Amino acid sequence: MNGPTPRAVSFAMLKGGFGKSICANTLGGVLGNRGHNVLVADLDPAGHLSTGLGYYTREDEDKADLGDVLLNETDPQQIIKHPGYGFDFVPALNLERVNDDLARDDVFASDMKLKNELVDPLLGNDYDYILFDVPGSRNKLVNNAVVGAPNAILPLMPAPEALNGLRETSKKLVMDIRQAFDFEILATIPNNLSQRIDQRTKDRNLLEAMNTDPTFAAYLEAGRRADWTGSQPELHDGVDVETVLDEHIPPFARITPDQWEQIDNGDLHLKPGIRHSGEFGDAYEERQPLTAYNPENAQLAHFETLADIVENGGIQA
Numbered sequence: 167m168n169g170p171t172p173r174a175v176s177f178a179m180l181k182g183g184f185g186k187s188i189c190a191n192t193l194g195g196v197l198g199n200r201g202h203n204v205l206v207a208d209l210d211p212a213g214h215l216s217t218g219l220g221y222y223t224r225e226d227e228d229k230a231d232l233g234d235v236l237l238n239e240t241d242p243q244q245i246i247k248h249p250g251y252g253f254d255f256v257p258a259l260n261l262e263r264v265n266d267d268l269a270r271d272d273v274f275a276s277d278m279k280l281k282n283e284l285v286d287p288l289l290g291n292d293y294d295y296i297l298f299d300v301p302g303s304r305n306k307l308v309n310n311a312v313v314g315a316p317n318a319i320l321p322l323m324p325a326p327e328a329l330n331g332l333r334e335t336s337k338k339l340v341m342d343i344r345q346a347f348d349f350e351i352l353a354t355i356p357n358n359l360s361q362r363i364d365q366r367t368k369d370r371n372l373l374e375a376m377n378t379d380p381t382f383a384a385y386l387e388a389g390r391r392a393d394w395t396g397s398q399p400e401l402h403d404g405v406d407v408e409t410v411l412d413e414h415i416p417p418f419a420r421i422t423p424d425q426w427e428q429i430d431n432g433d434l435h436l437k438p439g440i441r442h443s444g445e446f447g448d449a450y451e452e453r454q455p456l457t458a459y460n461p462e463n464a465q466l467a468h469f470e471t472l473a474d475i476v477e478n479g480g481i482q483a
């Protein structure tokens with residue numbers, strides 16, 4: 167029997183606070199519970215994900231860190247921890263310094279380090295899936311994450327700055343990286359939803375933009391089937407908006423024009439995911455992923471869908 171197709175995934179959203187870290191450890195738990203070999207790595211110097219799994223993130227000169235693996239030929243196994251939630255883990259340690267050290271190196275080669283020294287040796291050998299949690303603003307670690315893990319999942323939240331976060335990510339990261347690499351956005355997901363969508367709420371604004379706005383589709387296709395020329399990107403002639411959205415928005419958040427009509431007529435009551443759940447915070451306080459804290463949490467169904475998407479390498483339309 168064939169094993170899964172190995173895949174490295176980055177949560178490469180250039181905006182803090184939309185749920186990169188909770189998505190990384192929850193998806194890691196779900197993929198691990200399916201029996202896959204999974205590695206999750208915290209590449210954010212802030213180390214929220216590490217803290218949430220019980221690892222210290224303070225600077226520690228004595229321990230091997232990611233910098234030793236990327237720049238000093240240390241065996242990656244030396245920095246891998248085994249928290250026991252179905253995935254192995256690389257905690258954030260000395261990452262400010264690692265980022266500075268990478269920045270001193272030759273520019274292009276230094277963006278390949280994570281791919282060459284960690285992803286390529288481990289992916290398909292020790293691990294089926296490698297997930298990178300990244301910081302919310304671009305640095306050398308973000309560059310390394312997207313080169314090493316050219317499959318992105320982009321979380322958004324129902325906040326006025328959400329679309330601006332995606333705009334920045336599209337213009338400054340996606341467009342740029344696609345000059346040199348095949349960079350796939352596996353999915354973009356709304357997170358932390360809590361309001362009704364048959365009225366003018368923040369949730370409605372986000373879901374409507376995601377599901378109807380040609381510019382939103384163009385953000386996702388930047389550098390591929392769309393180009394940035396003016397202040398917003400535009401899809402190439404003949405590229406169908408609905409098709410692009412079908413390919414990038416999971417079923418739990420995809421709302422078609424017909425469905426919007428039914429919602430507005432009061433005939434359809436949708437509760438799209440991923441929804442707000444206090445248990446994400448409770449799990450964090452308990453230093454566990456949600457999959458371990460409460461395997462029955464209703465939002466995990468959406469992470470099962472995301473796990474399917476990672477396994478399949480995209481949304482099966």
Ligand SMILES: Nc1ncnc2c1ncn2[C@@H]1O[C@H](COP(=O)(O)OP(=O)(O)OP(=O)(O)O)[C@@H](O)[C@H]1O
Binds near residue numbers: 185440
């Ligand atoms: N669906 C949700 N329900 C409840 N709380 C959530 C949900 N998603 C995220 N949060 C909370 O929102 C905050 C931000 O989430 P998270 O840390 O995952 O975002 P991030 O993108 O990694 O942010 P940063 O860039 O600051 O690391 C956290 O306190 C998290 O617990």
Ligand SMILES: [Mg+2]
Binds near residue numbers: 187188210215299300
């Ligand atoms: Mg984070």
